[in-house]
Amino acid sequence: MIPAIETAPAMLLLWTAVGYLLGSIPFGMVLAKLMGLGNLRDIGSGNIGATNVLRTGNKAAAFLTLVLDGGKGAAALILARVFAGEDAAQLAGFAAFLGHCYPVWLGFRGGKGVATFFGLMFALYWPLGLICGAIWLSVAFIFRYSSLAALVSAAISPVAVLLIGRPDAALLCLGLVALIYLRHGANIQRLIAGNEPKIGKSKATDSAKVE
Template sequence: MQTVIVALAAYFIGSTPFAVIVSRAMGLEDPRKYGSGNPGATNVLRSGSKKAAILTLIGDALKGTAAVLLARALAEPLGLTENDAAVAGIFAFLGHVFSVFLRFQGGKGVATAAGVLLAMSPLAGGLTLATWLLVALTTRYSSAAALAAALAAPVFTHLLVSSVSWTAATIAMSAVLIWRHKDNISRLIAGKESRIGAKKKENV
């Protein structure tokens, strides 16, 4: 029962749609109405506001970090385990991807997954972020960077974190990330994918 409560609490934390909240607070157009239509930092950047994109990125990442750290902080008083922390991490991620506040149409989960990984293991999470950054700077394709990081994350977790539950959680998050980027993969293959910093277009 405690694990179920942890999962539900983490899901609601992850469901908080920072892209929409930040955009509204700053008087910007709803990110679901332009570009990729994705309520995430990369699409918010297409609004032309770097500040909004950065705030969205931080908020989305902190959701994942907060869920894991909260589960760990409550471990002793509630009898939670590291397995529960892993459950919190993946459900915070799923909350972002399938946000209850956005009719289960959330973002792709890159920033939230990064927050989860950094809370899980600063080293494994840091190496995953380094992978994302290297590919992003080299190609200027956020989607290609996300896919590379998704493939690298389970490897780093397996090598650096002695936990079957965390390895399983990371594999699950990576699988969902790759699935959520299926349209990006098609555009990358066709040479039609937008690069980081491209101006917004109407979502059609």
Template sequence: MTTILFAIAAYLIGSISFAVVASKLFGLADPRTYGSKNPGATNVLRSGNKKAAIATLIGDCAKGWLAVWLAVRFGPQYGLEEGGIALVAIAVFLGHLWPVFFRFVGGKGVATALGVLLGINPWLGLATLATWLIVAYAFRYSSLAALVASVFAPFYYALLFGVDAILLAIVAMSALLIYRHGKNIGNLLAGKESRIGSKKK
């Protein structure tokens, strides 16, 4: 029962779409109506408002970190074990992808996944973030950077901690992230993908 309660709480935390919230606070259009129509920091940046994009990035990352941190910090005293923490990690990520508060229309999960990884272990999160930054700087494609980072994240975890339930959760999260980038993969192959910083049309 404790595991289920932690997972539900994580899903609800993940369901807070900071792209939509930040856009409303900054008086911007709903990010689900322009650009890639993805409620995430990269699409909010296309509005031209960097502050709103940064707020979205921080918020989406923070909710992933918070859900996992709460599970790691307080879960064990209520009987939450490794498998439960893995379930919490997936639950907050699923909340972002399919948020109950926004008619199940969510983002692709890059920032939230980073927050989850930071919550699991700071070095794991930083290594994955460094991978994203290197690819993004070199090629100027947020989606490509996310795809490469998502592939490397499970390997980083395995190198640091070996194979366990949390690794399986990270693999599942990476697979979902790649799935959510299906259209971006097609655009990248066709040379039509928008670069970082491009404005909405």
């Protein structure tokens, strides 16, 4: 369920801190400011992710936010893997996800973590990333709910790691699933109530898509 603990405790703490700091970089807000798009807190859902950046009308900024939010999770995990080990890598990856969702610079009010989740899945083990991505695309295509696609894809990940022979990553995936469901609480309520906006329907208050 977890990787073998082989890295010294001090190094594990170091890479946890590095992961959190990388994950807490609010690329959406940085790009919005650099490109003169305004304060994301005053736009749409007020979230810092790619969907809210897209509400500014700048597709390039939204795409860059999506890539960078995914990339920072992947970078944290890969760097820790290269310079320490798999135990440090998984801790750094989880810390990066925490950093994105709860960045200290923004009063612990961050994004929903979906882009960072996919970055982590591909960096952890690329077949796992492909599986999660395929599930997201399938659910989104059939039901037209981006939030539902993210929730289902995340929920499948702990099972997928067992099936593809990476049981050491199961606990990491379970932790990520718990945080994703926590961050999507409002979306889950709207899905149950039947008033969650579908993909392609733009609403100023919609926070349902990938943040």
